[in-house]
Amino acid sequence: xxxxxxxxxxxxxxxxxxxxxxxxxxxxxxxxxxxxxxxxxxxxxxxxxxxxxxxxxxxxxxxxxxxxxxxxxxxxxxxxxxxxxxxxxxxxxxxxxxxxxxxxxxxxxxxxxxxxxxxxxxxxxxxxxxxxxxxxxxxxxxxxxxxxxxxxxxxxxxxxxxxxxxxxxxxxxxxxxxxxxxxxxxxxxxxxxxxxxxxxxxxxxxxxxxxxxxxxxxxxxxxxxxxxxxxxxxxxxxxxxxxxxxxxxxxxxxxxxxxxxxxxxxxxxxxxxxxxxxxxxxxxxxxxxxxxxxx
Amino acid sequence: xxxxxxxxxxxxxxxxxxxxxxxxxxxxxxxxxxxxxxxxxxxxxxxxxxxxxxxxxxxxxxxxxxxx
Amino acid sequence: xxxxxxxxxxxxxxxxxxxxxxxxxxxxxxxxxxxxxxxxxxxxxxxxxxxxxxxxxxxxxxxxxxxxxxxxxxxxxxxxxxxxxxxxxxxxxxxxxxxxxxxxx
Numbered sequence: 458x459x460x461x462x463x464x465x466x467x468x469x470x471x472x473x474x475x476x477x478x479x480x481x482x483x484x485x486x487x488x489x490x491x492x493x494x495x496x497x498x499x500x501x502x503x504x505x506x507x508x509x510x511x512x513x514x515x516x517x518x519x520x521x522x523x524x525x526x527x528x529x530x531x532x533x534x535x536x537x538x539x540x541x542x543x544x545x546x547x548x549x550x551x552x553x554x555x556x557x558x559x560x561x562x563x564x565x566x567x568x569x570x571x572x573x574x575x576x577x578x579x580x581x582x583x584x585x586x587x588x589x590x591x592x593x594x595x596x597x598x599x600x601x602x603x604x605x606x607x608x609x610x611x612x613x614x615x616x617x618x619x620x621x622x623x624x625x626x627x628x629x630x631x632x633x634x635x636x637x638x639x640x641x642x643x644x645x646x647x648x649x650x651x652x653x654x655x656x657x658x659x660x661x662x663x664x665x666x667x668x669x670x671x672x673x674x675x676x677x678x679x680x681x682x683x684x685x686x687x688x689x690x691x692x693x694x695x696x697x698x699x700x701x702x703x704x705x706x707x708x709x710x711x712x713x714x715x716x717x718x719x720x721x722x723x724x725x726x727x728x729x730x731x732x733x734x735x736x737x738x739x740x741x742x743x744x745x746x747x748x749x750x751x752x
Numbered sequence: 753x754x755x756x757x758x759x760x761x762x763x764x765x766x767x768x769x770x771x772x773x774x775x776x777x778x779x780x781x782x783x784x785x786x787x788x789x790x791x792x793x794x795x796x797x798x799x800x801x802x803x804x805x806x807x808x809x810x811x812x813x814x815x816x817x818x819x820x
Numbered sequence: 821x822x823x824x825x826x827x828x829x830x831x832x833x834x835x836x837x838x839x840x841x842x843x844x845x846x847x848x849x850x851x852x853x854x855x856x857x858x859x860x861x862x863x864x865x866x867x868x869x870x871x872x873x874x875x876x877x878x879x880x881x882x883x884x885x886x887x888x889x890x891x892x893x894x895x896x897x898x899x900x901x902x903x904x905x906x907x908x909x910x911x912x913x914x915x916x917x918x919x920x921x922x923x924x925x
Contacts, residue, residue: 469788498899533793540789668800701825
């Protein structure tokens with residue numbers, strides 16, 4: 458019996474380990490920068506990875522209100538979603554539409570996470586994650602605008618388009634801004650992070666502790682890597698993405714920028730957050746319509 | 753057996769069977785990658801549940817009393 | 821299909837390992853939670869060694885993971901500690917890298 462597939466499995470696992478470590482370090486850097494701006498020493502940059510490992514070995518017990526098996530399966534689904542996004546987007550450079558579908562699945566994960574726990578805080582977090590689906594409306598329009606420009610939604614084609622015509626960020630600055638707001642709304646402590654607002658304890662993660670939280674944190678680390686990579690690939694292109702070291706540098710710069718914004722802005726209330734996101738998506742939609750009308 | 757350990761055992765069995773499947777059968781690389789994405793969390797959960805310390809609660813669904 | 825950056829993976833894993841080592845070491849060694857302007861001898865030694873090792877062209881590019889492991893020790897130390905050491909090590913590494921670039925390999 459020959460195991461051709463063993464090499465691919467090892468490759469896949471190695472890539473997700475890489476994505477998790479990079480994403481975890483970047484999220485640690487995010488916390489550090491926010492802390493330094495606010496005049497605190499802040500935790501070590503390794504803290505995110507340390508937390509993940511620490512929670513992995515903690516005792517857990519399923520709460521009596523939890524709706525199993527969704528309660529523990531949702532943490533596994535969270536990792537599956539982001540690992541699939543990593544492979545389909547970063548490794549195979551497939552369509553942006555599939556990645557958008559996976560991003561929508563992430564909302565289902567957040568919602569299911571909150572509702573299966575049976576805790577009122579978790580439920581509030583789940584409900585707020587449905588509100589913050591307003592962050593995805595700009596994504597639709599951004600994808601439309603990119604399609605009008607490049608005539609393709611396959612990431613490989615978009616990267617090739619930029620090889621010839623230069624980075625898209627200069628041609629579609631508003632679309633890049635709308636996508637950046639999406640990145641921002643995924644970052645912890647950002648003005649749009651209503652899902653993890655401290656007034657509802659830990660939002661949808663409230664009842665997911667111990668190993669379940671560790672698994673969700675692994676998924677979040679991979680998610681951060683994937684989202685930053687997509688932004689770099691779609692808007693800046695081969696200048697950054699062709700060399701992994703340059704990609705890392707670009708991710709560090711983007712994370713620092715996002716941390717700066719997160720540290721300097723207050724958390725919006727849910728209605729204001731949704732209003733601003735809808736406003737941005739309306740402007741992006743206007744941009745799309747103008748482009749269609751102008752041809 | 754506590755429900756946590758039971759779920760961990762089930763996840764481990766599913767994960768190992770899934771990995772055996774993707775190691776032997778698929779011809780397409782994409783299927784191998786997506787299979788890895790699907791079954792790795794089961795393995796992670798199954799292994800992790802084996803490492804957690806023994807629970808200190810007396811009745812199912814109750815957290816142990818840790819003082820005021 | 822994108823290739824897996826195994827070399828970068830090695831570098832990052834060794835950085836994280838070095839960070840764990842530095843963290844456990846500094847928590848064992850120091851009890852005060854936050855102290856500025858305190859130089860740890862071993863961390864400084866490790867940082868300088870890591871900085872010197874970074875530009876050395878060893879076979880298989882093994883110098884990068886090794887030097888990142890050594891630089892990781894001050895990098896992972898508890899808040900406030902290991903700052904000056906890390907800055908020293910990183911500046912030595914950057915200087916060495918630039919000098920190597922000027923000489924041409």
